[in-house]
Amino acid sequence: xxxxxxxxxxxxxxxxxxxxxxxxxxxxxxxxxxxxxxxxxxxxxxxxxxxxxxxxxxxxxxxxxxxxxxxxxxxxxxxxxxxxxxxxxxxxxxxxxxxxxxxxxxxxxxxxxxxxxxxxxxxxxxxxxxxxxxxxxxxxxxxxxxxxxxxxxxxxxxxxxxxxxxxxxxxxxxxxxxxxxxxxxxxxxxxxxxxxxxxxxxxxxxxxxxxxxxxxxxxxxxxxxxxxxxxxxxxxxxxxxxxxxxxxxxxxxxxxxxxxxxxxxxxxxxxxxxxxxxxxxxxxxxxxxxxxxxxxxxxxxxx
Amino acid sequence: xxxxxxxxxxxxxxxxxxxxxxxxxxxxxxxxxxxxxxxxxxxxxxxxxxxxxxxxxxxxxxxxxxxxxxxxxxxxxxxxxxxxxxxxxxxxxxxxxxxxxxxxxxxxxxxxxxxxxxxxxxxxxxxxxxxxxxxxxxxxxxxxxxxxxxxxxxx
Ligand SMILES: [Zn+2]
Numbered sequence: 001x002x003x004x005x006x007x008x009x010x011x012x013x014x015x016x017x018x019x020x021x022x023x024x025x026x027x028x029x030x031x032x033x034x035x036x037x038x039x040x041x042x043x044x045x046x047x048x049x050x051x052x053x054x055x056x057x058x059x060x061x062x063x064x065x066x067x068x069x070x071x072x073x074x075x076x077x078x079x080x081x082x083x084x085x086x087x088x089x090x091x092x093x094x095x096x097x098x099x100x101x102x103x104x105x106x107x108x109x110x111x112x113x114x115x116x117x118x119x120x121x122x123x124x125x126x127x128x129x130x131x132x133x134x135x136x137x138x139x140x141x142x143x144x145x146x147x148x149x150x151x152x153x154x155x156x157x158x159x160x161x162x163x164x165x166x167x168x169x170x171x172x173x174x175x176x177x178x179x180x181x182x183x184x185x186x187x188x189x190x191x192x193x194x195x196x197x198x199x200x201x202x203x204x205x206x207x208x209x210x211x212x213x214x215x216x217x218x219x220x221x222x223x224x225x226x227x228x229x230x231x232x233x234x235x236x237x238x239x240x241x242x243x244x245x246x247x248x249x250x251x252x253x254x255x256x257x258x259x260x261x262x263x264x265x266x267x268x269x270x271x272x273x274x275x276x277x278x279x280x281x282x283x284x285x286x287x288x289x290x291x292x293x294x295x296x297x298x299x300x301x302x303x
Numbered sequence: 304x305x306x307x308x309x310x311x312x313x314x315x316x317x318x319x320x321x322x323x324x325x326x327x328x329x330x331x332x333x334x335x336x337x338x339x340x341x342x343x344x345x346x347x348x349x350x351x352x353x354x355x356x357x358x359x360x361x362x363x364x365x366x367x368x369x370x371x372x373x374x375x376x377x378x379x380x381x382x383x384x385x386x387x388x389x390x391x392x393x394x395x396x397x398x399x400x401x402x403x404x405x406x407x408x409x410x411x412x413x414x415x416x417x418x419x420x421x422x423x424x425x426x427x428x429x430x431x432x433x434x435x436x437x438x439x440x441x442x443x444x445x446x447x448x449x450x451x452x453x454x455x456x457x458x
Contacts, residue, residue, distance in 0.1 A: 085426075085427075104420065104424055105417060105419050105420050106421035106422060109444065110445055127446055127448075
């Protein structure tokens with residue numbers, strides 16, 4: 001993986017995904033390893049995303065790397081009309097690796113082809129956010145012992161959520177049984193469902209959350225946004241149907257874990273937080289280990 | 304029949320050596336010229352459009368003297384002119400007739416239909432992998448979205 005950019009989850013093979021998760025496991029055991037002391041990591045956030053940026057910067061700092069960069073293009077030269085190509089070429093001179101978030105789809109692929117250093121995509125518009133997918137895989141593997149043959153439910157907005165799309169695609173490599181729970185307006189797009197069908201994997205589609213809880217190993221919750229509905233009345237009709245409450249978890253399997261990409265608004269009530277099945281905050285912490293693993297593997301200090 | 308052919312022939316005169324691109328949809332003639340980089344062509348170039356065609360209603364035709372295209376070069380026009388036929392002429396004789404084929408990749412011909420794609424917001428050549436030649440589906444190398452026949456537009 002040395003010097004390889006990570007733009008799209010499929011840029012890395014299944015074996016490479018697993019290798020990253022293994023390396024991340026090492027960083028979970030011993031988070032502070034100053035193995036990147038002579039390296040510079042640039043974090044270029046052309047749109048703000050505090051959570052993702054802090055996670056990357058924490059990962060880089062724990063490895064002893066220097067971090068340079070900017071958040072939000074309004075404070076940088078981009079506002080003066082500098083092209084993305086020029087920004088990337090210039091920044092390439094100052095660092096060993098670029099972590100980039102940008103509001104336009106395809107920007108990270110373009111940057112990776114222009115830059116003289118590897119690029120990690122920290123989100124390009126509605127397209128890809130591969131480090132989120134890897135931390136989801138890490139969380140699933142860690143809590144279930146394996147990624148193979150699991151029953152995974154995705155709940156909420158399956159139409160617009162890029163997190164859901166790439167995780168579904170990644171899980172297709174592991175003989176997953178999918179349970180797709182959403183309002184009719186927000187069903188998983190056929191362009192994503194095709195990866196499930198191509199692998200001949202089992203899946204069910206339903207609008208009923210309660211019904212699926214007893215069947216699954218992982219419950220992946222997402223937020224339903226009001227803006228996604230053309231008619232506000234349609235939103236009002238469904239908004240409470242996809243809220244997870246602690247009382248709903250009674251018949252769940254003992255190994256069930258609840259994941260959520262965060263931030264949460266009201267789709268998981270706070271009484272779930274104390275339930276040992278709630279895993280979303282640990283999931284966010286796992287993101288740091290996974291990003292440490294990516295930085296170390298791509299910079300070639302671990303293999 | 305003979306007479307009709309003769310009359311047609313007179314409308315656009317014959318070439319001695321070169322390539323005739325026939326059955327181009329009338330609206331696509333100038334796209335084809337652009338794709339094939341013929342705007343600066345120094346040899347004889349005959350262009351006709353809005354000709355009557357029994358098959359197509361109206362059609363365009365381009366005759367390029369002293370030019371024989373490589374197939375990956377000529378196949379690019381299949382994206383704008385899937386009906387096009389090629390006639391290779393040597394010494395006023397038809398040597399070969401063939402249809403254009405949709406290529407595997409399309410570089411800088413088609414616009415990505417996604418308005419938020421980086422290629423529509425920076426000066427970048429577009430690049431697509433043709434994922435479905437029959438239905439004409441193009442996957443953007445950058446934003447990964449599919450541009451299909453019904454929303455295809457040219458650069
Ligand atoms: Zn695009």
